[in-house]
Amino acid sequence: MEILQVNNLTKNFRGLTAVSRLNFGVRQGEILGLMGPNGAGKTTVINLITGFLKPDSGAIIWHNENINGLKPYKIVRRGIARTFQQARVFPNVSIFDNVIVSLNQSKRMKLFLATDPKQKVLDIFQFVGLRTKPSTPAKDLPQDELRKLEFARAIASGPELILLDEPVSGLTPEESDSIADIINRLNQGGVTLIIIEHVVRMLMKVSHRLVVMSSGQKLSEGTPGEIRQNPLVAEAYLGKEEEDFA
Amino acid sequence: MVWQILLSGLLLGGIYALMGLGLSLTLGVMRIVNLAHGVFYALGSFVIYSFIVQGKVNPFIALFLTFVIIFFIGIVVERILIRPVRESEMNVMIVTFAFAIFAEQCIRLGWGVMYRSTPPFFKGELNISHIFLDYQRIFAFAIGITIIIGLVIALKKTKLGKATRMVQQNYEMAMLLGINVHLISMLVYGLGAAFAALAGCLLAPLYLIFPAMGWTPLLTSFAIVILGGMGSITGTVIGGFLFGLTTLMTSYYISSGMVNVVPFLAMVITLLIRPGGFLGKEIF
Amino acid sequence: MTDTQRKKQVLSLTIGILLLLCFVLLMPFLFKNRYLLHVIILANILAVFAMSWDMLAGFMGQLNLGHSMYFGIGAYTIGFVTKAYPISPVLGLIFAGLMAVFLSSIVGIPCLRLRGPYYAIATLAFSQVLFTLAMGLPKLTGSEEGITNIPKFIMGIEGNYYFSFLLLILTVLSLNLLYRSVFGKRLISLREDERLCEAAGIDTNTYKILGAALSAFIAGIAGGYSCYYHTNVTPDMLSISLTFSVVAVVVFGGIGTLYGAIFGAYALTFLNEYLYFIVDYRLLIYALVIIIMLLYSSNGLFGFFKERYLTIGNTASK
Numbered sequence: 140m141e142i143l144q145v146n147n148l149t150k151n152f153r154g155l156t157a158v159s160r161l162n163f164g165v166r167q168g169e170i171l172g173l174m175g176p177n178g179a180g181k182t183t184v185i186n187l188i189t190g191f192l193k194p195d196s197g198a199i200i201w202h203n204e205n206i207n208g209l210k211p212y213k214i215v216r217r218g219i220a221r222t223f224q225q226a227r228v229f230p231n232v233s234i235f236d237n238v239i240v241s242l243n244q245s246k247r248m249k250l251f252l253a254t255d256p257k258q259k260v261l262d263i264f265q266f267v268g269l270r271t272k273p274s275t276p277a278k279d280l281p282q283d284e285l286r287k288l289e290f291a292r293a294i295a296s297g298p299e300l301i302l303l304d305e306p307v308s309g310l311t312p313e314e315s316d317s318i319a320d321i322i323n324r325l326n327q328g329g330v331t332l333i334i335i336e337h338v339v340r341m342l343m344k345v346s347h348r349l350v351v352m353s354s355g356q357k358l359s360e361g362t363p364g365e366i367r368q369n370p371l372v373a374e375a376y377l378g379k380e381e382e383d384f385a
Numbered sequence: 386m387v388w389q390i391l392l393s394g395l396l397l398g399g400i401y402a403l404m405g406l407g408l409s410l411t412l413g414v415m416r417i418v419n420l421a422h423g424v425f426y427a428l429g430s431f432v433i434y435s436f437i438v439q440g441k442v443n444p445f446i447a448l449f450l451t452f453v454i455i456f457f458i459g460i461v462v463e464r465i466l467i468r469p470v471r472e473s474e475m476n477v478m479i480v481t482f483a484f485a486i487f488a489e490q491c492i493r494l495g496w497g498v499m500y501r502s503t504p505p506f507f508k509g510e511l512n513i514s515h516i517f518l519d520y521q522r523i524f525a526f527a528i529g530i531t532i533i534i535g536l537v538i539a540l541k542k543t544k545l546g547k548a549t550r551m552v553q554q555n556y557e558m559a560m561l562l563g564i565n566v567h568l569i570s571m572l573v574y575g576l577g578a579a580f581a582a583l584a585g586c587l588l589a590p591l592y593l594i595f596p597a598m599g600w601t602p603l604l605t606s607f608a609i610v611i612l613g614g615m616g617s618i619t620g621t622v623i624g625g626f627l628f629g630l631t632t633l634m635t636s637y638y639i640s641s642g643m644v645n646v647v648p649f650l651a652m653v654i655t656l657l658i659r660p661g662g663f664l665g666k667e668i669f
Numbered sequence: 670m671t672d673t674q675r676k677k678q679v680l681s682l683t684i685g686i687l688l689l690l691c692f693v694l695l696m697p698f699l700f701k702n703r704y705l706l707h708v709i710i711l712a713n714i715l716a717v718f719a720m721s722w723d724m725l726a727g728f729m730g731q732l733n734l735g736h737s738m739y740f741g742i743g744a745y746t747i748g749f750v751t752k753a754y755p756i757s758p759v760l761g762l763i764f765a766g767l768m769a770v771f772l773s774s775i776v777g778i779p780c781l782r783l784r785g786p787y788y789a790i791a792t793l794a795f796s797q798v799l800f801t802l803a804m805g806l807p808k809l810t811g812s813e814e815g816i817t818n819i820p821k822f823i824m825g826i827e828g829n830y831y832f833s834f835l836l837l838i839l840t841v842l843s844l845n846l847l848y849r850s851v852f853g854k855r856l857i858s859l860r861e862d863e864r865l866c867e868a869a870g871i872d873t874n875t876y877k878i879l880g881a882a883l884s885a886f887i888a889g890i891a892g893g894y895s896c897y898y899h900t901n902v903t904p905d906m907l908s909i910s911l912t913f914s915v916v917a918v919v920v921f922g923g924i925g926t927l928y929g930a931i932f933g934a935y936a937l938t939f940l941n942e943y944l945y946f947i948v949d950y951r952l953l954i955y956a957l958v959i960i961i962m963l964l965y966s967s968n969g970l971f972g973f974f975k976e977r978y979l980t981i982g983n984t985a986s987k
Contacts (some may be wrong), residue, residue: 164891189868215870223868229861232854240855241869297869418786419886420734469964474785475732479920480963482734485915487956494949600909604797607790646801653779 142167142331143188143219143300148197150183157183159355161197165224165300165333170326172346172363173335176375179352181335182224185302188222190214201300216243220298224305226285234288235260235273241295248297250328258315263291264319267321283314290321301332307341350374389516390633396522398629399529400584402622404602405609406476406533407580409621414553414573417467418474420481422581423603424453426658429455429582430589431492434503448528452579453467460571467574468567485599493596493620505590523582525587530581537618549573581606632669693834697775697827703911708942713833714895716934717840719918720927723958726916727925728853729880730788730860734912735776735796739769739885741803743892750815762893769889770865777881781874796907803904812883815903829898836894837931840887843849844927856880910952916979917955920962 141164148161165171173181186192188199199207206214229237236359238260250266253259264273267287271280280288285357286306293301303322307315322345326332336342342349343363351358351366353375359366366372404426412420429451436447466484470476490545507520551560552569560566584602592598607630613624628651635647697706718740724733724822743765749754750764780788847853859880866873874958895904905911914937922933937958941951 191864191867210872211864211867212870212872213870221868223865227865227868229865231859232857236854236858238849240858240871243870266968277695292869307972378813418789420789466960466964475726475730476963478732478734478786478789479916480960482913483959484954486910486952487960490950490953490956494953504673600797604790605795608794611787611790625823646798649798652794653791 141165142166142202144198144200145184146198146200148184148187148199149195150180150187150192151195156355158187158194161324161352161355161357162377163357163360166197166348167331168326168329169347170322170332170334170345172342172349173333174337174339174342174349174350174366175352175358177337178354179337179375181337182201182304182356183355184352185221185304186304188214189205189219193283199236208256211274215289215296215298218297218299219302220293220296220300221302222289222293222304222306224280224308226289228280228285228288229291230278231276233274234264234269234277234280234291237277237288238263238291238295241292243296248294248328248330249324250294250330260291260295263294266294267291268317286310286314286318287321291319291338294325298330301325303332303334305336305338306334307336315341318332390637391630392518393522394630394633395626396518396526397633398626398627399526399533399630400587400625401605401609401632402625403529403532403580403587404584404604405613405621405625405628406536406618407584407612408579408606408617409613410573410580411577413617414549415570416556417471417477418481419479419574419577420486420603421462421485422577422606423599423601424485425455425459425578425581425599426456426585426602427492427594427596427599428488429585430503430594431496432582433586433589434496434501434594437503437542438501444504448506448583448586452583455582456575456579459575462578463571463574468570474516485603489596489599496596498596500593500595502593503589521590528583528587532580534624535639540618545569545572604649604652608649608655611652694831697830703826704942706826708938710826710829710833710898711942712935712938713837714891714898715915715918715938716931717836718888718891719915719922719930719934720844721842721884721891722915723919723924723930724884724887725881727919728848729856729858729877730785731877731881732785732793733881733884734789734909734916735794735911736884736888736915737791737889737907737911738776738792738796738799739772740892740911741770741796741799741902741904743769743889744896745803745816745907746889746903747893747896752816754876758897760896762877762890765893765896766886767888769885769892773881774878776879781877793909796909796912800904800907800909803907815901816900832896833898836890841927841931848927849987913952914955917959920959947954 143165145161145163149156150158161180161184163171173184175181177182183192186208187194190206190209190213193208193254197207198205201214201217201219203216206217206219209217228234229240239256242256244254244256244260251259251262253262260271269284269287269291271284277285277288290306306322310318319341322332322334334342334346343366346363347379348361349363349366350360351369351372358375359369359372361369404422404493407425408419408422411417411422432454433444433447433451436450437444440447442450462484464478467477470480505519507524510517510519511523529603538546540550548559548564548570549572550561551564552566557567581602607626609624610621611621612627613620631647631651696709718736721739722733722736725733725736746765746768747761750761750982756764776792780791782792806843827972855866855876856879858866858871859873859876865871866876892906895906918933918937919930920933921929921936922931923929937955940954941948
């Protein structure tokens, strides 16, 4: 069952077309990988879905409601959360507070059942493997813990769907694997995920299905196996960063 | 009568444009909110008052001297107060606000709270078929326009001007290209202060001067810049003229007491509808 | 910090506070100096007003340069109301606070989309408009002289002394609770990163308005009480100088630290009243104080203690 549908989504920036008549759907419980070389428009798609940008045309249907143009916080409250490419936190505030302000006591997410907010936050910390003391200011965190804090914050809003913007860029393969582990555990707990990456290796491992974008348009769609064999996809990556397609 | 008001308003507008331009420079090039802009206007008025009334100096020489003096004061302020706190927007606002109060207090201590008046540079008025325009206002307008044109030319043609425009467009890039952004910041700030002071000098003979006179021009300058769009010279100039007209029309048709209120309302309305101003794009 | 260390700290803090409280309560009997009590009352009023500004500027990141308009409208409300109608003082104060809240909505709603600098200018503009109105409508506001002969709320300076402390303590307690609550932490996160707030599901506009309303409420009450105490209200209470004083107080004491505002208020009020020969230079000195503070230690005096247990506002100490 498709919970999110993107129909003919288009966005232009001063003459430059970032996204053009994009169509795809996301099924409940799946991990959808959105891939494509740099500049394909992937982050713009996240911004459009989560309300940070307004589409020029097209519709974004979430549970049969068009959420096109809603303010970001309203979209979060409807169950869609996102992470940022550069881990974004409230720096002068403790990591505990970072997460508790995002906490939404909705019943949507089945993973964290504690009713006490404090306990819920600590449970989320444990889930993502955050080891830093909760009262530490967020600006004092090392890079990998920051990524986990990003996750914690997104999870705290109790979403049905999480959009991850390049969650493993710049990480070592081991760090990458621990993030993949969090993703899998989230998915097993019932969360649907859309992952954006231009590093393909991890995406292939984790996703159930893939949508490939190039220059703002959908190039191809299918399982990792199908995509790997699709010559058009390889071509789109050629001339860009070859190591991406390792 | 309508022409009288129109033309008088335009003449006034030239000076408002000058004042607004001074602010537009600091806002656009330096990307800082300069809350001391009004006090430079006040300083200009008081310094030239001292020269002309107390020092009996020739008014035109006094004008030039005041311009130069305030220019240097501006440079010092930029170097000592603003540069250290540049990164924090809030701190720049607080520091310039503090300097404005400081300078206003200095004026009060130095000259007293009494309202004073400055004699005009020119006496008499021009009479064109029953439209009376003071020579003073015409002179002020002429100076204002000359400076504005001078600025535009300097920005387009001189090396320094081009460098300044580059800093306005992209601060980091300009730094990487080896442009001395610190020097340009100082000069731009000093110039902004000097423009405000010049407006103060030119308007001093028309109104009474008093220590707290800088706040309304500060807010008016912001209103002009916001209406016209930051970083846009044309917009600011047009905004200045509009304000000159509105101010004059308000004082004739409504009451001179309410003159302060109307520009603020205009600014508030603009901020509501188009925070970027009508003619330019926003920077912040 | 281990558990026993923490317990020791809490214990010594509690003892310290109790001792302070005793001292405060007994002070009128220990020192028969009425002028001292008067200065303390002024300091308390300023401290409450300063904490309300700090809430907006230090905790929510909204630099409001027209804050005196909330104080002033509270004062003028008392002035108008008590002239027309005998009203219970406490009710009057609450009404004063509500008028300030009303004003903050009128100002706040248009200013919602304004980022830092625009917001500062707009609030400055609004307060100047009010100041102009107060000066320019003599029939209504008595112009420069203001409204005088307002019936006294509490007779006797000791009574006012205790009441001003009551206000101070109530403010400290409620702000403390606020900053520790999730609602308060969301207000603080506004200061940190507004877009991230949106991504965290926080309705930034509503929070900004509510926060501003609370801040205005406190400021309005401070203004209202000030009017009762001085038995008059003048346009000074709406002026830029008043806003500036409170900026100086908070910057000196430490922006965003809650207690810094109290410390700064006391420091500057005592300086102002006891070094009476500097009265003429008061604002000048405030300006210098701010400038020096910002250049050398933008955390304010209290900011030095930011790492220790004394600061409640800094939520990094959970």
